[in-house]
């Protein structure tokens with residue numbers, strides 16, 4: 001695994017702060033490096049202020065993978081998906097985490113900090129990091145995501 005693949009970008013608002021803390025520790029224990037874009041406490045903040053910098057960095061190719069969290073996972077995912085090279089998937093279970101990699105080649109995992117347990121979240125992170133893109137027909141479909149109608 002390259003240095004870049006080994007370094008993960010993490011960001012959340014207050015709704016995902018404690019989950020981010022847990023995931024960050026688990027990643028470090030598993031030998032990953034973590035680049036934490038904040039937030040750095042449970043104080044109320046606006047999720048775009050923390051998700052934009054992470055998504056920009058992933059879009060620029062500074063990180064291969066990112067993990068983002070907010071209360072529902074929705075606001076974080078919506079913000080990240082504004083960047084053309086970002087494919088952020090919101091997941092609630094391990095099967096979804098497997099599918100966003102196999103079928104969608106997701107480079108960001110979005111987690112709902114208030115709706116799944118920390119242990120479930122960690123299983124999703126492990127699956128997200130260990131599952132390969134299937135390619136084939138999914139390659140064609142993923143390319144079409146960016147083909148918006150003007």
Ligand code: RB5
Nearest residue numbers: 015070071072073074075
């Ligand atoms: C914050 O209360 C909450 O709105 C936020 O964490 C997130 O769920 C937004 O989508």
